Amino acid sequence: MPGTRSPVAKLLLFGATGDLAQRMLLPSLYGLHADGLLPDALTITGTARSEHSDASYRKFAKAALDEFLPEDRKDEEKTKTFLARVQYQSLDATDQAHYKQLSEKVGDVSGGLAIFLSTAPSLFEPVIKGLASAGLAGDTVRIGLEKPLGYDLASSREINDTVATAFTEDRTFRIDHYLGKETVQNILALRFGNSFFEPVWNARGIDNVQITISETVGLEDRAGYYETAGALRDMVANHMLQLLALIAMEPPARFDGNAIRDEKSKVFRSLRPIAPADASRDTVTGQYGAGAVGGQIVKSYTDELGKPSTTETFVAIKAHVDNWRWQGVPFYLRTGKRMAVRRSEIAIQFKPVPHSMFSNRGGLLQPNVLVIRLQPEEYIQILVMAKEPGLDRDGVRLRELPLNLSLDAAFAGRPRRIAYERLLLDLIEGDQTLFVRRDEVEAQWSWIDAIREGWTANDMKPKTYASGSWGPSAAIALTERDGVTWQDD
Structure with a gap:
């Protein structure tokens, strides 16, 4: 019998x-x-x-790879050898009789089976029941769950309870694909693999943290899902809170x-309810109107949707982590569709030096900023103060300069997965490190539900807000009343 850490x-x-299968899963497996x-x-x-x-599914898979x-x-x-691994069985997820045929197609699972489940929340109960009844949920089977895992705490608990009837927690892998990004994992290497960050990685050294996930796309083909979810549920309840936890967690x-999920869970429990x-x-909510993105005129959200709506396509939040390390440090979260640029980024602004020796000579200091860019480029940048060359007869001139570590360039010879x-x-191998535990999910939803209330x-x-902008003006006020400016450069 394979253990939880065996292929x-x-x-x-x-x-x-x-x-998802065509764009991501099949190319990844290939x-x-x-x-x-x-x-x-x-x-x-x-x-x-x-x-x-x-045979026809192999042709379908081949077309996706092409x-x-x-x-x-x-x-x-x-x-050719990859497609030889592939077979197919049609399934009506609501028909329990179909699971016996699926089980026969899969065959003997004594050597271990991993299930990747991407389905609407309403189908979790019949799918889990069907898998269990057909012998596809035993001790040798583990399951990966793609979001959405509910739309609030109550529905998330219901899904988790349903899954738990057939799969123990050590065989349950909740997926947040942001945790699979190289740069996200580099947050851990940056924080805990370098001695000079930890002494200032706290309220004494950091003034504020900004997390931005901006998209230039609109609804595309997700209208049915997005209209019931909105930006808060779609992005903040998973990706953004996971990024916040990696920044805020204890070593x-x-x-x-x-070990990692224990520390993340402590962060979620420490989030101050709004x-x-x-x-x-x-908090600030917005919905994109008409405008221009990338030089192209685009419609408003309601015009794309074809009906009036109060669903938010933008949200900005001022959050706090109420513990010893982060007391008083604001975490500003911002995400939206049809924004100025496509970007996923964490900006950490450090506190200014306690005294400027240059002020009497006209030298102006800016606080240091650490920028961790996740997409579209992948890099880590530190903004530091440097003196401009010159004889300084008219005063000292200081300028902010970037120190760049481009992960794309530094690891150019390595495949970017x-x-x-x-x-x-x-x-497949049973490593849960980059997956989300039940207590994390439910703590996230508890915080999100309070905001919606x-x-x-x-x-x-x-x-x-106009498409192609950085969101409603109220989002600027959210930070500027604290003397903070969004990192939009």
């Missing part, structure tokens, strides 16, 4: 004909196969409602799933 012999992909990282005997069974034979694989990763022979004793009385002061490659391999209590409606 499985079989992989089962739900939603195998969907957009990449792992091409580099010899998958177990030699691993079989991959795809399942979805669509009707396919093994479209979404980078040219330098394509190899005809490796594609773990070791690099493993329990009371209804503070919601209008500490997409997040799902790492996460799928960790699921505040919006309802104050009858807060999203403010319109």
